[in-house]
Amino acid sequence: MRLPVRNVVRETVDAVSVEFDASFAYLPGQYLTVRTPVGSRCYSLATSPLSGEKPKIVVKRVRGGAVSNWICDHVRPGDQLECAGPAGTFTPASLDDNLLLLAGGSGITPIMGIILALRGDAALIYANRDADAIIFRNELDGLLPVTHWLDNERGLPTADGLAALISGYRDREAFVCGPEPFVAVAEKALQTAGFPDSRIRVERFELDAVSTIDATAEVSIDGRTHVIAWPAGKRLLDVIIDAGLNPPYSCRQGQCGACAVRMTSGEVDLLNNEILEEEDFAEGYILACQAIPRTNSISITYF
Numbered sequence: 614m615r616l617p618v619r620n621v622v623r624e625t626v627d628a629v630s631v632e633f634d635a636s637f638a639y640l641p642g643q644y645l646t647v648r649t650p651v652g653s654r655c656y657s658l659a660t661s662p663l664s665g666e667k668p669k670i671v672v673k674r675v676r677g678g679a680v681s682n683w684i685c686d687h688v689r690p691g692d693q694l695e696c697a698g699p700a701g702t703f704t705p706a707s708l709d710d711n712l713l714l715l716a717g718g719s720g721i722t723p724i725m726g727i728i729l730a731l732r733g734d735a736a737l738i739y740a741n742r743d744a745d746a747i748i749f750r751n752e753l754d755g756l757l758p759v760t761h762w763l764d765n766e767r768g769l770p771t772a773d774g775l776a777a778l779i780s781g782y783r784d785r786e787a788f789v790c791g792p793e794p795f796v797a798v799a800e801k802a803l804q805t806a807g808f809p810d811s812r813i814r815v816e817r818f819e820l821d822a823v824s825t826i827d828a829t830a831e832v833s834i835d836g837r838t839h840v841i842a843w844p845a846g847k848r849l850l851d852v853i854i855d856a857g858l859n860p861p862y863s864c865r866q867g868q869c870g871a872c873a874v875r876m877t878s879g880e881v882d883l884l885n886n887e888i889l890e891e892e893d894f895a896e897g898y899i900l901a902c903q904a905i906p907r908t909n910s911i912s913i914t915y916f
């Protein structure tokens with residue numbers, strides 16, 4: 614479906630909301646797949662289908678994130694966006710439930726849709742790098758109790774730190790959404806605090822950006838060059854390891870840079886990047902642990 618854009622609002626220095634002049638049925642926490650000239654990506658709806666407000670998504674600019682950056686740079690009111698969906702199962706079984714919500718960065722988007730629709734009680738733990746990065750800061754005030762975790766004050770979230778904040782909500786169902794590193798820590802915190810897996814619901818934001826391209830990777834490593842099939846949905850580091858090669862890596866979360874490798878041809882998107890700078894990209898470096906293909910063939914070298 615082609616959805617007309619009604620409004621584009623700057624929410625933070627690197628995030629915009631895109632409101633559609635359209636009405637369609639969806640559940641709180643579901644997402645749309647947006648198709649652009651540079652690829653497709655899923656974006657959660659930040660609105661409640663019950664409120665009568667126009668549906669909107671939030672798009673956060675990310676380094677190496679072709680689709681999100683294209684939307685931030687190009688989409689204006691009056692444009693039309695090709696969208697598929699809505700889809701997704703990150704939605705409460707009952708809107709009368711009492712919930713514990715944990716969001717990291719733009720992971721607030723589906724959580725916001727749930728908050729706006731919920732009739733039960735909710736409490737939110739919301740992690741961001743600093744106060745300027747908080748999306749929906751004003752809207753959240755007064756809606757529910759919010760505990761902000763700011764990385765610039767407390768460091769990156771830790772399982773023990775989050776567990777101390779959530780132990781009073783052990784009887785609730787927990788909904789977690791954010792980048793993979795945040796989700797991993799939040800899941801561990803919930804398990805530490807005694808939440809059974811059956812009451813932990815997770816939406817991994819970056820995994821929505823999984824590539825649909827079947828590609829080929831030419832990998833030069835340890836003095837030899839290997840041609841490896843790179844199936845859709847897999848990250849580059851995983852296919853290299855699956856091929857029996859021995860590439861360097863450590864965190865596998867886009868944070869440490871140990872998997873950095875120079876790309877000599879082709880294009881990739883990075884699902885998360887917290888380490889490479891513009892000058893690294895200019896020299897061709899990518900993070901193998903976060904790379905999904907944008908072209909049918911790429912070449913990389915570890916020399």
Ligand code: FES
Nearest residue numbers: 863865870872902
């Ligand atoms: S292994 Fe740490 S950034 Fe890839």
